Amino acid sequence: MNYARFLVVAGVLAALAACQPQSTASSTTASDTSAVLATVNGTPVTENLLDIYVKAMSQGKATASTLSADQRTQVIDQLIRAVLVSQQAEKDGIDKQTDTANELAITRVDILQRAEAEHIIKQKQPTDQELHTEYETQVATLPKTEYHAHHILVATEPFAQGVIARLQKGEKFDDLAKKESMDSSKDSGGDLGWFTPDHMEKPFADAVVTLKPGEYTHTPVQTRFGWHVIELVETRPLQPPAYDQAKGRVEQIIDAKRFKAYVDDLVAKAKIDRKTPAPASTTPPPANKAG
Numbered sequence: 001m002n003y004a005r006f007l008v009v010a011g012v013l014a015a016l017a018a019c020q021p022q023s024t025a026s027s028t029t030a031s032d033t034s035a036v037l038a039t040v041n042g043t044p045v046t047e048n049l050l051d052i053y054v055k056a057m058s059q060g061k062a063t064a065s066t067l068s069a070d071q072r073t074q075v076i077d078q079l080i081r082a083v084l085v086s087q088q089a090e091k092d093g094i095d096k097q098t099d100t101a102n103e104l105a106i107t108r109v110d111i112l113q114r115a116e117a118e119h120i121i122k123q124k125q126p127t128d129q130e131l132h133t134e135y136e137t138q139v140a141t142l143p144k145t146e147y148h149a150h151h152i153l154v155a156t157e158p159f160a161q162g163v164i165a166r167l168q169k170g171e172k173f174d175d176l177a178k179k180e181s182m183d184s185s186k187d188s189g190g191d192l193g194w195f196t197p198d199h200m201e202k203p204f205a206d207a208v209v210t211l212k213p214g215e216y217t218h219t220p221v222q223t224r225f226g227w228h229v230i231e232l233v234e235t236r237p238l239q240p241p242a243y244d245q246a247k248g249r250v251e252q253i254i255d256a257k258r259f260k261a262y263v264d265d266l267v268a269k270a271k272i273d274r275k276t277p278a279p280a281s282t283t284p285p286p287a288n289k290a291g
Contacts, residue, residue, distance in 0.1 A: 032046050032048050032049070034046045034047040034048040034049075035047045037050060037076055038076065038080055040080055040083045040084055040087065041084075041087060043083065043087070045076070045079055045080060045083060047064065049079070050064045050075065050076060050079060051063055051064040051065075053075065053078075053079050053082075054066075054067065054075060057075070117259050120258070120259055120262050121255045121258070121259060124258070126251055126254045126255075130254060131247060131250055131251060131254070132243070134250050134253060134254050135243050135246060135247070135250045138246070138250065138253065139240045142238065142240050143196040143197055143198060143238055144237065144238055145196075145235050145236070145237060145238055146194045146195065146196055146235065146236050146237075146238045147194070147195060147196070147197070147208050147209075147232060147235055148192075148193065148194050148195075148232075148233040148234045148235070148236075149192050149195075149208055149211075149230055149231060149232050149233055150173055150174065150177060150185075150189060150190035150191050150192065150230070150231045150233060151177070151181070151183065151185070151190050151192060151204075151228045151229065151230045151231070152173070152176055152177045152180055152181045152183075152186075152190050152228065152229040153181050153182045153183040153190075153225060153226050153227070153228055154180060154181070154182060154226060154227050154229075155182065155226050155227070156226075156227060157220050157222070157227050159180075159227070160220030160227035160228070160229055161220060163176055163180055163229050164216075164217075164218055164219075164220070164229055167216060167229070173189070173190065173216060173231045174189025174190060174191075175189075177189045177190030178190075182226060183225075190231070194236075196238060197209060201223040201224065201225075203221050203222060203223050204221055204223050204228060204230065207221045207228075207230055208230060208232060211230070211231075211232035212232065213232055213233060213234045213235060214231075214232070214233075215231070215232055216229060216230060216231040216232070217229055217230045217231075
């Protein structure tokens, strides 16, 4: 098992252990009635726990039922070793250390939050009317036009102004891009292909939408990458995805909105006492005195 996956699995085991009132590490809950695969110092390791373990190791790409017989044996052995280590960690008081205790608490919160979200979402499936309404809402927010542009990226504003002067004297845009641009698009004459403004940095997008096909910017445009001279090649209407193609994503948006509203209601009804942190001390530490 690689280290990253081990950490994921350790988090799952830790969260399960954190849910238990026992003083020794436990890998199952009282409600877990699935088959017991092994016991580790009296603690049962169950089929359900194995399934969670496999999902964690594979990042959701596999389940216990998809394992071959040899893989199943190997993973059960790995799980037993992980439970043993977690038991020893509790015996050593590791779970009581501040950082570890906080990590256990956060892992438990995260698991419970995700489980509650699934519980709330499953209670009500979006109707066809809700799906179509949300689809229309999302389509209305999409950009209506795609842009095809070239650009020349340089390091300074004076250099960009020099590029513009050379364009005004008749040099070709793609030739200048190949000679002067710092961007990887220089090999294709600065060609950026088709894009919508929301996929570009705002100063760049703001400049592009003011141009007509065949025009270039007469003032350098600055972004965090440097200074751009931009040429608009052409535009075309943007076709939104068909309803059937977007339906799954629309359902996710509705579910997310519904869960947010649910949490907002919990916040509104809860008694929350925010503590104002004490300001950091500005008093310098006392100087060391020679003995």
